[in-house]
Amino acid sequence: MSELQLGLVVIGAAVVAGVFFYNKWQERRYRREVQAGFTSRHDDVLMGGKGSAEQANQAISSEYADPALGSLEGPAGASGRGLSEVLDFVIPIETPEEVPAAAVLGAAAAALERCSKPILWEGFHQERNTWEPLAPDRSYSRLRAGMQLVDRRGPADEGELAAFGAAIEEAAGSIGVLATAPDAASAMTQARELDSFCGEVDIRVAVHILNDAAPFSGARLAGLAKSLGFKLDDAEGKFLNRDKDGRVLFAVLNFGAASFDVDRLNSLTLQGVTLELDVPRTPPGAFEQFRDLARSLAQGLGARIVDDNRQPLGAAAFDAIGARVQAVHAGMEARGIVPGGALALRLFS
Numbered sequence: 007m008s009e010l011q012l013g014l015v016v017i018g019a020a021v022v023a024g025v026f027f028y029n030k031w032q033e034r035r036y037r038r039e040v041q042a043g044f045t046s047r048h049d050d051v052l053m054g055g056k057g058s059a060e061q062a063n064q065a066i067s068s069e070y071a072d073p074a075l076g077s078l079e080g081p082a083g084a085s086g087r088g089l090s091e092v093l094d095f096v097i098p099i100e101t102p103e104e105v106p107a108a109a110v111l112g113a114a115a116a117a118l119e120r121c122s123k124p125i126l127w128e129g130f131h132q133e134r135n136t137w138e139p140l141a142p143d144r145s146y147s148r149l150r151a152g153m154q155l156v157d158r159r160g161p162a163d164e165g166e167l168a169a170f171g172a173a174i175e176e177a178a179g180s181i182g183v184l185a186t187a188p189d190a191a192s193a194m195t196q197a198r199e200l201d202s203f204c205g206e207v208d209i210r211v212a213v214h215i216l217n218d219a220a221p222f223s224g225a226r227l228a229g230l231a232k233s234l235g236f237k238l239d240d241a242e243g244k245f246l247n248r249d250k251d252g253r254v255l256f257a258v259l260n261f262g263a264a265s266f267d268v269d270r271l272n273s274l275t276l277q278g279v280t281l282e283l284d285v286p287r288t289p290p291g292a293f294e295q296f297r298d299l300a301r302s303l304a305q306g307l308g309a310r311i312v313d314d315n316r317q318p319l320g321a322a323a324f325d326a327i328g329a330r331v332q333a334v335h336a337g338m339e340a341r342g343i344v345p346g347g348a349l350a351l352r353l354f355s
Contacts, residue, residue, distance in 0.1 A: 058322035064314045065327050066209045088137055089126050092200070093353065094152030095167050095193045097174045101183040104145040111142060113180050114151070117173030123162050124154045124352070125170075151185075156204060157355050161197035164190050200353075203341060207334045208354055209285045211293070211327055213300050213319055214261055216278035217309035224266070224274030230306040231258055234299060240268050247299075253346060255292055256299060257282045278309065285334050286354045289346035293331045297324050 089096050099110065107129055118125055128137040129146035140149065153170045155162050171187025178185035227245075228238065236245035236258055243265025245258035260266055261278035281303060283296045300319075304311050311319045335345040343350050 058320070058326045061313045061317065061319055061323040062326035062330060065211050065213055065319070065323070066330060067212065088139070089128055089150060089152040090349065092196065093156070093349065094126065094154055095162070095170065095188070095190070096150055096152040097171060097185050097187045099149040099151065099174070099178050099183055099185045101147050101149070104147045105149075105181060105183060106145050107140045107149070108142045109181050110149060110177065110183075111140070114174060114177035117177065118170070121153060121170055122159075122166065123157065124355075126152050126154070128152075154352065155193060155197035156201045156353060158208070161194065161201040164194045167193055204286075204353060207286055207337050209330075209334060211283040211285060211296065211331065212280050214278055214280050214312050214314070214316075215300065215303045215307060215309045216261065216312050216316065217307055218277060220308060221275045221277050222307050222309075224271040224276060227258075227276060227279065227307065228271055230303065233306075234302055238266055238268055238271070243267065253287070253351070254284070255288050256296060257284075258303070279303065279307075283331075284354070285331055285345070286338060286343075286350050287346055289344075290332075290335050292346070293328050297328070 107127075111127065127140035128150050129140045129144065130136070130148035131138045132147075137150070140146075151174050153162060153167065155167075167190040168187075171190060175185045175187055231238075231245045234247070236247045236256075238244075239246045242257075243259075245266065246254050247256040247258075248254055259280045259282065260274075260276065261280050262276070264274075266274075281296065281300050283292060300311050303309070313319055313323070338345050338350065343353065
């Protein structure tokens with residue numbers, strides 16, 4: 007064996023060992039995070055050859071502008087559909103007797119129009135012993151308002167949080183009830199940590215289905231897309247595949263510059279389309295469907311599946327992408343965020 011061959015063997019062994027120990031470190035890290043999540047006070051390594059790893063990285067893009075949580079579980083936010091003390095800046099409102107929800111909403115309406123982040127209102131339903139979305143025609147003795155701390159635009163601004171708190175306190179005082187806003191600076195520390203984590207896991211997978219030799223018609227694409235469960239969304243200019251709850255799982259975009267338009271679709275001639283998967287907004291197991299859809303589109307259009315450099319995407323590249331998606335979902339679950347769940351849909355919006 008020559009010195010060159012011996013050197014390559016040693017390098018290869020080092021790489022394999024590095025991958026092994028990195029995976030073990032990730033496993034231990036996720037286990038610690040899960041344990042930390044359960045004790046909360048609130049109720050890429052790509053396997054395969056060099057080519058497959060590079061293609062996987064081309065197919066994956068980050069959605070956060072500024073990449074970098076305690077558990078998002080909480081008494082009201084466990085389902086993700088209501089306010090969460092980790093995801094939202096929550097202000098409790100106490101009343102000596104029941105007050106109409108409409109009065110509270112009316113008093114705060116003008117001030118809240120200036121807020122850039124989503125606002126949620128909840129009232130406590132005494133008979134059900136639970137929080138519910140505020141019903142304007144009901145009266146409550148306990149209410150609360152919350153501003154979302156983080157979304158895909160980044161974390162909230164500390165000044166805006168303070169202004170939101172002051173607006174709720176003033177609105178409550180104007181109708182004779184008490185609201186006490188928490189400390190905005192502490193909430194911002196929480197928001198920055200959450201935003202940092204989201205930046206690490208917020209990725210989108212995109213592959214292209216191209217036929218350079220024989221372009222296909224928009225009508226052909228529409229028929230195939232419909233058979234695969236897609237429906238054209240005129241506002242988005244994409245074919246969207248949704249689950250029974252209306253959650254978008256996959257999207258098909260024009261590989262060219264123009265978005266799809268129902269009035270011009272039949273006259274379009276296309277060289278290719280792009281199939282997308284928004285990883286944190288889709289549930290575990292979605293990537294397997296994504297792979298099958300890519301193959302079905304390619305077969306139905308007589309096309310090939312390629313990366314951004316128009317190089318064929320083989321099984322090894324898909325395996326590498328799938329491993330990365332699985333790691334992202336594991337990291338989200340370790341933080342108490344169900345991939346594709348209600349909390350994830352709010353957070354990655």
